[in-house]
Amino acid sequence: MSIIKLNRVMFALALAGMVVAGLLWYWHVQNADIPCTNAGCDRVAQHPTSRLFGIPVAAYGTLFYLSFAVLCAVRPSVREQRQRLLASLVLLWGTVGFLVSVYLTYLELFVIHAICQWCVVSAIIATALFVLSALAWRHPQAVTIPTEA
Amino acid sequence: MKSESRFLFVMLGFVLVLGAGLAALSYYNRPPQPPAVRETEIKLSDLLVSGKPEKGNPNARVVIVEFSDLQCPSCSRGNDTIEQLLLRYEGKIRLVYRHYPLDIHERARMYAMAAEAAHRQGKFWEMQDLIFNEQNATQKRLEEFAKSLGLNLEQFRKDMNSREVAQVIAEDLATGQRFGVSSTPTYFLFVGDKGRMIKGHTSLAAEVQPVMEGDS
Numbered sequence: 001m002s003i004i005k006l007n008r009v010m011f012a013l014a015l016a017g018m019v020v021a022g023l024l025w026y027w028h029v030q031n032a033d034i035p036c037t038n039a040g041c042d043r044v045a046q047h048p049t050s051r052l053f054g055i056p057v058a059a060y061g062t063l064f065y066l067s068f069a070v071l072c073a074v075r076p077s078v079r080e081q082r083q084r085l086l087a088s089l090v091l092l093w094g095t096v097g098f099l100v101s102v103y104l105t106y107l108e109l110f111v112i113h114a115i116c117q118w119c120v121v122s123a124i125i126a127t128a129l130f131v132l133s134a135l136a137w138r139h140p141q142a143v144t145i146p147t148e149a
Numbered sequence: 150m151k152s153e154s155r156f157l158f159v160m161l162g163f164v165l166v167l168g169a170g171l172a173a174l175s176y177y178n179r180p181p182q183p184p185a186v187r188e189t190e191i192k193l194s195d196l197l198v199s200g201k202p203e204k205g206n207p208n209a210r211v212v213i214v215e216f217s218d219l220q221c222p223s224c225s226r227g228n229d230t231i232e233q234l235l236l237r238y239e240g241k242i243r244l245v246y247r248h249y250p251l252d253i254h255e256r257a258r259m260y261a262m263a264a265e266a267a268h269r270q271g272k273f274w275e276m277q278d279l280i281f282n283e284q285n286a287t288q289k290r291l292e293e294f295a296k297s298l299g300l301n302l303e304q305f306r307k308d309m310n311s312r313e314v315a316q317v318i319a320e321d322l323a324t325g326q327r328f329g330v331s332s333t334p335t336y337f338l339f340v341g342d343k344g345r346m347i348k349g350h351t352s353l354a355a356e357v358q359p360v361m362e363g364d365s
Contacts, residue, residue: 031180041222077154
């Protein structure tokens with residue numbers, strides 16, 4: 001897969017993650033019944049760990065995905081010399097997202113004892129972003145994006 | 150800016166604007182919320198019928214009558230609040246349960262029947278907790294619950310399909326409707342004979358606390 005395609009896939013995944021986290025944020029703020037096949041989502045949303053410094057965790061998630069999408073959108077524009085730096089930033093961000101997702105999944109399984117399907121979707125997206133960002137970093141074409149004609 | 154970047158930013162902007170627009174739209178079109186708490190003319194005696202599931206101190210001056218739907222996630226959360234309140238103000242609250250299975254929850258009636266059938270063998274609260282923990286339980290799963298609680302399975306099955314049990318639930322529903330219950334959970338908080346209605350579980354603890362602190 002070319003780096004352009006890889007970048008687009010990551011961008012699309014980040015957008016999808018942003019929508020999922022954004023919905024969870026909105027439902028959390030509205031104190032709405034979250035569409036879920038079990039009671040897991042509500043249990044997770046009601047748990048004290050669903051907020052950090054008084055702000056819903058989903059809000060941080062939305063900002064994370066938004067910033068990831070911005071990084072992906074910026075990448076094709078930066079000069080060749082800066083490509084490696086940007087790829088490293090994307091990888092760093094992907095790693096942060098992945099580690100946070102692992103921690104949140106741990107909280108769901110072992111602290112809250114409930115699984116929210118929306119959180120699982122987000123964790124899968126974050127994992128995919130991590131893997132792809134590592135691929136994009138290793139990609140030999142990373143620094144040779146063809147300049148626009 | 151390269152055209153690829155421009156394309157991605159346009160996509161991002163599109164999603165952001167669409168999301169913000171939809172959020173704003175649904176926020177401004179949300180149904181008007183009736184006041185969560187209101188004083189009512191209801192007397193405690195209107196809601197107290199013997200034979201209903203109850204716990205806490207039967208002689209307590211503070212009585213909470215709960216109208217609940219076992220398939221409703223908010224009721225499950227409300228139950229957590231109730232448990233905390235009962236623990237915190239041990240011996241000072243009496244809790245009485247009334248069924249209010251909503252039509253929008255396809256299994257709510259079956260769950261109500263199961264809990265009422267368990268009530269006939271003295272295990273209402275245990276069955277309630279099991280159902281709240283697994284709000285997608287099937288009929289077969291309910292029977293497993295009954296078995297794990299040591300209920301007489303044959304009797305449980307019979308009660309679950311009996312007209313008497315259905316009648317109990319119908320009466321609870323009618324009582325709730327008569328006194329203005331329209332959503333679950335709805336609580337009636339009585340101090341002595343003076344009652345007020347609390348819709349939803351979010352303000353329950355905040356309503357009960359001052360009553361209890363003033364009571365002690």
